[in-house]
Amino acid sequence: MSPAPDPAHEPAPAARSRRLLVTTLLAALAAWLALALWPRAGGEAAGPAGPPPSEEQAAAAEPAAAPAPEPAARPLPACVYGDEPAPRAALDDWAYTLLDTRFRLGADYAPTDLVSLPEALAAAVPDADGALAAAGHELRSVAVPALQALFADAEAAGVRLAVQSAYRSYAYQERTFAYWVEVDGYDVALRTSARPGHSEHQLGTAVDLRSRFGPPAWDLDDWAATPEGAWVAANAWRYGFVMSYPRGAEHESCYAYEPWHYRYVGRELAAAVQGANETPRAVLWRLAEEHREP
Numbered sequence: 001m002s003p004a005p006d007p008a009h010e011p012a013p014a015a016r017s018r019r020l021l022v023t024t025l026l027a028a029l030a031a032w033l034a035l036a037l038w039p040r041a042g043g044e045a046a047g048p049a050g051p052p053p054s055e056e057q058a059a060a061a062e063p064a065a066a067p068a069p070e071p072a073a074r075p076l077p078a079c080v081y082g083d084e085p086a087p088r089a090a091l092d093d094w095a096y097t098l099l100d101t102r103f104r105l106g107a108d109y110a111p112t113d114l115v116s117l118p119e120a121l122a123a124a125v126p127d128a129d130g131a132l133a134a135a136g137h138e139l140r141s142v143a144v145p146a147l148q149a150l151f152a153d154a155e156a157a158g159v160r161l162a163v164q165s166a167y168r169s170y171a172y173q174e175r176t177f178a179y180w181v182e183v184d185g186y187d188v189a190l191r192t193s194a195r196p197g198h199s200e201h202q203l204g205t206a207v208d209l210r211s212r213f214g215p216p217a218w219d220l221d222d223w224a225a226t227p228e229g230a231w232v233a234a235n236a237w238r239y240g241f242v243m244s245y246p247r248g249a250e251h252e253s254c255y256a257y258e259p260w261h262y263r264y265v266g267r268e269l270a271a272a273v274q275g276a277n278e279t280p281r282a283v284l285w286r287l288a289e290e291h292r293e294p
């Protein structure tokens with residue numbers, strides 16, 4: 001409650017006009033100070049002498065503004081089982097083709113530029129006496145120079161690698177999946193082996209690696225804990241290869257950890273995956289969404 005105004009304290013007219021003058025002067029001083037200080041507080045470009053900021057400039061200067069969400073982009077889908085055509089499945093889109101438990105290649109998807117790996121790798125590592133890849137193993141020519149460089153540099157670092165598996169046709173995948181169902185049962189095979197058309201090996205750009213003098217990498221607890229597996233895990237991206245199914249990312253990659261399975265995506269994309277600290281599937285999904293017709 002405020003007390004009622006006391007008429008005895010009402011100022012005389014002269015005092016009132018003096019107070020009005022002081023108030024006016026103070027207001028003018030405050031306005032001058034505000035104008036004098038504003039450019040420094042608000043930045044030179046936004047000073048009163050310059051043109052008013054455009055809407056774009058104003059938006060760029062707004063620090064708290066979140067980027068507008070892409071209206072068309074859908075989040076990474078859950079790892080459901082399906083048989084939908086893979087996004088970006090043209091032969092020339094090998095780096096971007098997204099394969100998982102839901103998306104697959106057709107039975108007729110077959111690269112036409114496959115190169116025999118025993119010869120190609122023997123050229124890169126001449127002293128390995130043919131122990132680099134078994135006869136019949138092939139990879140697309142787009143990925144071969146990178147694999148040769150990776151093998152040559154590994155060899156120079158004292159790291160002895162070999163290819164366990166490379167291109168697999170649709171028909172081969174049918175036989176492989178049936179084999180793992182036989183060994184592990186359907187539910188385990190579903191999680192660890194790809195159903196026909198769902199394997200990156202059909203792209204002709206994926207390889208399974210192992211230590212040259214060791215067993216198949218999947219017979220070990222963790223091939224990435226061996227000197228060979230650790231070297232590849234640390235360096236593969238420099239050659240354009242990514243580990244498709246990293247540890248602890250099964251919910252995102254849709255497959256159990258496979259420290260031996262590498263897919264060639266080119267150096268630029270491999271570096272992006274390395275920097276993103278995401279699974280290749282998450283990165284490829286985002287790129288497919290950006291590429292998708294609205």
Ligand SMILES: [Zn+2]
Nearest residue numbers: 206207208261
């Ligand atoms: Zn593999």
